[in-house]
Amino acid sequence: MAVVGVDVGDHSTYISVARLGGVETISNDYSLRSTPTIVAFGERQRFMGVSAENQRNLNPKSTVSYFKNTVGRSFNDVESISARFGASVKTDGKGRLLFEIQNREFIPEQAFGMMFTKVKELVAAVEGEIETLVVSVPIYFTQAQKLAVRDAALIAGLHVNQIIADTSALALSYGKTKDLDSEPRNVVFVDVGCEGTQAVLAEICAQHAKILASSYNRVGGKVFDDILVDFAVKLIEEKHKIKLLGNVRALNKIRNAMEKAKKTMSTNTNQVPVQIDSITEDVDVNFTINRVQFEDLIKPCVSEIKETLENLLASTTVKPEQLYGVEIVGGSTRIPILKQTIQDVFGVAPRTELNTDEAVSRGCALQAASLSSKFLTKKFEVEDSVHQGIEAVFVYGGEHEKVLICDEGDSINEEKKIEITADLPLNIALQYAESASVDDKFISLYKVDEVETASGVFSLKFCFNEFGVLELKEVLLVSQEKSKARRISECGDDGKPERDMVPCRTVLSFTKSMPEPLSVTELRDQESNLVSLDQEEIHRQEEKNRLEEQLYKFRNKILEDSNPVEKEEVFINLKTYLDEIETWLYEEGEDAPRLSYTELISTLENKLKVYSTWFNKFMLMRKREDEKAKFLEKQGQRQIPIVYEGQDEYVPKQGSPARRGREPFPRDPFGGFGRSSFFDDSPFGW
Numbered sequence: 001m002a003v004v005g006v007d008v009g010d011h012s013t014y015i016s017v018a019r020l021g022g023v024e025t026i027s028n029d030y031s032l033r034s035t036p037t038i039v040a041f042g043e044r045q046r047f048m049g050v051s052a053e054n055q056r057n058l059n060p061k062s063t064v065s066y067f068k069n070t071v072g073r074s075f076n077d078v079e080s081i082s083a084r085f086g087a088s089v090k091t092d093g094k095g096r097l098l099f100e101i102q103n104r105e106f107i108p109e110q111a112f113g114m115m116f117t118k119v120k121e122l123v124a125a126v127e128g129e130i131e132t133l134v135v136s137v138p139i140y141f142t143q144a145q146k147l148a149v150r151d152a153a154l155i156a157g158l159h160v161n162q163i164i165a166d167t168s169a170l171a172l173s174y175g176k177t178k179d180l181d182s183e184p185r186n187v188v189f190v191d192v193g194c195e196g197t198q199a200v201l202a203e204i205c206a207q208h209a210k211i212l213a214s215s216y217n218r219v220g221g222k223v224f225d226d227i228l229v230d231f232a233v234k235l236i237e238e239k240h241k242i243k244l245l246g247n248v249r250a251l252n253k254i255r256n257a258m259e260k261a262k263k264t265m266s267t268n269t270n271q272v273p274v275q276i277d278s279i280t281e282d283v284d285v286n287f288t289i290n291r292v293q294f295e296d297l298i299k300p301c302v303s304e305i306k307e308t309l310e311n312l313l314a315s316t317t318v319k320p321e322q323l324y325g326v327e328i329v330g331g332s333t334r335i336p337i338l339k340q341t342i343q344d345v346f347g348v349a350p351r352t353e354l355n356t357d358e359a360v361s362r363g364c365a366l367q368a369a370s371l372s373s374k375f376l377t378k379k380f381e382v383e384d385s386v387h388q389g390i391e392a393v394f395v396y397g398g399e400h401e402k403v404l405i406c407d408e409g410d411s412i413n414e415e416k417k418i419e420i421t422a423d424l425p426l427n428i429a430l431q432y433a434e435s436a437s438v439d440d441k442f443i444s445l446y447k448v449d450e451v452e453t454a455s456g457v458f459s460l461k462f463c464f465n466e467f468g469v470l471e472l473k474e475v476l477l478v479s480q481e482k483s484k485a486r487r488i489s490e491c492g493d494d495g496k497p498e499r500d501m502v503p504c505r506t507v508l509s510f511t512k513s514m515p516e517p518l519s520v521t522e523l524r525d526q527e528s529n530l531v532s533l534d535q536e537e538i539h540r541q542e543e544k545n546r547l548e549e550q551l552y553k554f555r556n557k558i559l560e561d562s563n564p565v566e567k568e569e570v571f572i573n574l575k576t577y578l579d580e581i582e583t584w585l586y587e588e589g590e591d592a593p594r595l596s597y598t599e600l601i602s603t604l605e606n607k608l609k610v611y612s613t614w615f616n617k618f619m620l621m622r623k624r625e626d627e628k629a630k631f632l633e634k635q636g637q638r639q640i641p642i643v644y645e646g647q648d649e650y651v652p653k654q655g656s657p658a659r660r661g662r663e664p665f666p667r668d669p670f671g672g673f674g675r676s677s678f679f680d681d682s683p684f685g686w
Helices: 050-058 108-126 143-155 166-177 221-240 248-265 291-297 299-314 336-346 359-371 520-560 569-585 594-637
Strands: 002-008 012-019 022-025 038-041 046-048 063-065 088-091 097-101 104-106 130-137 162-165 185-192 197-204 208-217 272-280 283-289 323-329 381-383 390-396 399-406 416-423 427-432 442-448 455-464 470-481 488-491 497-499 501-508 510-514
Touching (some): 002 108, 002 359, 022 359, 143 162, 166 359, 185 299, 248 272, 291 299, 442 470
Parallel strands (some): 185 323, 390 416
Antiparallel strands (some): 012 022, 038 046, 088 097, 197 208
C-alpha cells in the first residue's frame, strides 16, 4: 500500500511516495519525473501525460490542457478562454464549462479525474494501491474548487485524505528537511507556477510552522508563454504574409518553440534562434529573440509580481532585515529578471535549496506519511492561514445582515464562533468577503430547522475540514423572542427595534441545501468504463505486437536454413503464407479484434511445428541419400567381377518388396502445405 503526495499543476504533474528512509519522486512510463497535465482522445483509446502531449500536435481538437483552474468554477465569457484548451468548449445552463471531444461532452472534473487515473496507474506500477493520498492546490483556489479536486479523485476511484495549500507543502518540505532549532526563523516562500504567483511568510521552528501572511496573483509561466506566442505570431504574419490565428496546430508549434526559447534565454544572453519547420502550407520559419527583448515584453507582468510581493511585506510587521531567507520554487523562478525582482523587494538573495519542481509533491508525501500508520515520522505541524475572508449572510428585521466569520490571516486550525440575531426561518449563506479577489462570492447555503419563535439569538460554530473547506458544525439557539406577537420596545442604536428575548439553550438541526453535490457515482462509472476500454485496447495492441514479433521470428527461423529446401513446394507455400499474413497485418488487419491476433499466433505456432518436423525428416532423408551416393561411388571404384554360371538367361536381382517403388524421401509427409491448409483458417476467411 502506497503513501502518496501529488502536485497536479496546470503544466506538469509530480508524484512523490513515502518510503522507509525518505520521500522519492517517481518516474512515469517514459522514465520522466515530470508528467504533462494533458488528456487526449485517440480513435480507440485515451492518452494522458507524455503520450497526450505527443497527440496534442497531431490532433489538437481531441486534446484538453490547462484545465486545472476551470474545476469548480462557472464562466460567463467562454470565448475569451476557448483557445487555450485545444478542444472545443461551451457552457451548460449553469455556466459550467464543457469540453466537446469526439461528439462527447466532459466537465473539467472528469478531465482532472483522468489525470488522477494516470496517477493511480503510475503508482500501481511501482508501489501498488494507494493507501494515503494528500493533494495540493494553490492558495487562490476557492472552496468550490477544493471540493472539485476531491470529487475528481473520487471519479478516478481514489480517496483523498487531505488537501493542503502549495505553500503549506513547501513549509512542510522545508521544516522536515532542515536542521532547525527552537528559535523561530522567518522564511518567505515564493512559487511562480504556470497559472499564478503565490507568496507566503512563515514562522518556522523545530516542530512547527505558522503561515503569517499570504499574497497571490494570476501571473505565471503561461502568461509569459502567451506573450511570446503573440510576439512570434505577429512577427511571422508580417514576414511571411500568412494568417495564423485560429490555426490550432500552428499555434501549438509556435508555443512549443517559444517555451523552449524562454528556457534557453534564462541561461543565455545571446541571440536565441527559433526555427519552426512547415508551420503552415510548407512555410519554414526562422527568427531570433534575446533576453532583453523578452524582459521588455514581460515588464508589466514583472511589475504585477513585484506589487504582490510588496503587499506580502506590507500585511505583516516583519521587516526585510528580520527575514532568515527567501525560498523560490516553480519553473518561472528560473527567469533572471524575476530573481532580481524578488531580491529587490526582500533585500535577500533568493535561495533554491528546495527542489524547484518537486518540492510541493514531496511536502504532500511527507504530510501523507504523518497521516499514515505505516510510518513513524518526525513531528512537524504546519498551521495554515485563511487566504480569503468569509462572512455569513442572514436576514434580520427584513434586511440582509453580514457577519465576518474569518478574516485573511486567521488560523484555519481554530474553531470560528459567531453570535447573530436573526429572523426565522433561518437561512445562513456563506460567501467571500468583499476584499476577496474571486469571481463568484457565493460558497454555500445552510437551512436551519424552524422553531416556535419569530426570531432569536443564535450561536454558530464553524471549522475547516480536511479539504480546507469551511463548514457549519453547530447551531445553538441561546435566546428567543418572548412571544410570537413580537413585543417591540424602543429602537436600538442601530435603528432597529429591540425585542424581548428569553434565554434558552436549544441545539438546532440544519441541512446544507446549496451547492448541489456533483453526481460522482455516475461519473465514476463512466471513468471506470473508459479505463476498461483503454485496457482492452492496450491488450489488443500488445497482442498485435506479439503477432508481429512472432511473424518475423518464424520467418527468420525458416530462412536461416532455407538453402536445401528453397525450391520445395512446402517451403514456398509457407513463405508465401507468411508474406500474406504480413500484408494483412498492415492493411485490413490493422484494426482487427484481439481474438484474431491470438488465434493467428496459435495457427502460426502449429504450422511451424509441422514444418519443423517435415524439415527434420527431409534433412534426415537427404543425409541418407548422400551416404548412399557416397557408398555407391566407392563401390563403383573397386568393382569385383562376377561370373554367371547358370544355364538360364541372367536376370538381375530386384530390391526387396518393402523398398520396391518407394521414393528416396516423402514429397509431402503431412498432407502438404498447400493453400487449402494454410489459408482457409477462420480468423481470415481467405
